[in-house]
Amino acid sequence: MLLLLLVAVLFSGCLANELEPYNLTAQQMFLANDFNGDGKFERAELDLSFYIYDSEPLDGIISRLEYTSYINKTTPTLYNLSHELYDLYDIDNDNFLEKHDYDAFFKLMDYDENSWISEQEFVHYWGILLESLGHLIDVGGTK
Ligand SMILES: *[C@@H]1O[C@H](CO)[C@@H](O)[C@H](O)[C@H]1NC(C)=O
Ligand SMILES: *[C@@H]1O[C@H](CO)[C@@H](O)[C@H](O)[C@H]1NC(C)=O
Ligand SMILES: *[C@@H]1O[C@H](CO)[C@@H](O)[C@H](O)[C@H]1NC(C)=O
Numbered sequence: 167m168l169l170l171l172l173v174a175v176l177f178s179g180c181l182a183n184e185l186e187p188y189n190l191t192a193q194q195m196f197l198a199n200d201f202n203g204d205g206k207f208e209r210a211e212l213d214l215s216f217y218i219y220d221s222e223p224l225d226g227i228i229s230r231l232e233y234t235s236y237i238n239k240t241t242p243t244l245y246n247l248s249h250e251l252y253d254l255y256d257i258d259n260d261n262f263l264e265k266h267d268y269d270a271f272f273k274l275m276d277y278d279e280n281s282w283i284s285e286q287e288f289v290h291y292w293g294i295l296l297e298s299l300g301h302l303i304d305v306g307g308t309k
């Protein structure tokens with residue numbers, strides 16, 4: 167999930183520091199992934215945000231290869247980052263993203279354990295994450 171919005175930000179700016187401030191980027195990601203616009207990021211919306219990466223085979227499971235090659239095709243500058251994100255999502259480290267991985271990843275963001283992610287929870291989680299992974303974005307040797 168979520169790289170889609172990073173992609174949009176990068177295309178408009180083309181520099182890694184366009185992702186800063188990271189909390190603002192995280193906020194935009196929240197808005198983009200709250201598909202029904204009710205101010206809550208819900209478990210079903212997490213599934214939706216990953217749907218796009220499922221290609222070959224089209225089986226509801228996203229392998230590391232499916233995920234990272236999609237990124238490499240669409241935004242090669244995010245290729246390294248895509249591996250780190252995949253590690254994060256693939257909670258049991260078996261190189262396949264499945265329901266139990268999404269369940270566990272969702273819980274990581276749901277600090278108050280009320281089964282939906284508020285904008286505040288989302289921005290908190292992704293703000294920290296982007297800060298720690300931002301250096302992996304390939305900005306063409308300028309940074
Ligand atoms: C981002 O962080 C800055 C500095 O802490 C703060 O002033 C700003 O309101 C935050 N923006 C969002 C969208 O959280
Ligand atoms: C990324 O895509 C390029 C161009 O399609 C390809 O040459 C390269 O092998 C790919 N790299 C990886 C690591 O998938
Ligand atoms: C991506 O990974 C390759 C191989 O580990 C490394 O050579 C390259 O510098 C990395 N790029 C970025 C932007 O971190």
Ligand SMILES: [Ca+2]
Binds near residue numbers: 200201204207208
């Ligand atoms: Ca929602």
Ligand SMILES: [Ca+2]
Binds near residue numbers: 227
């Ligand atoms: Ca698949």
Ligand SMILES: [Ca+2]
Binds near residue numbers: 259261
């Ligand atoms: Ca897994």
Ligand SMILES: [Ca+2]
Binds near residue numbers: 276281283287
């Ligand atoms: Ca919550």
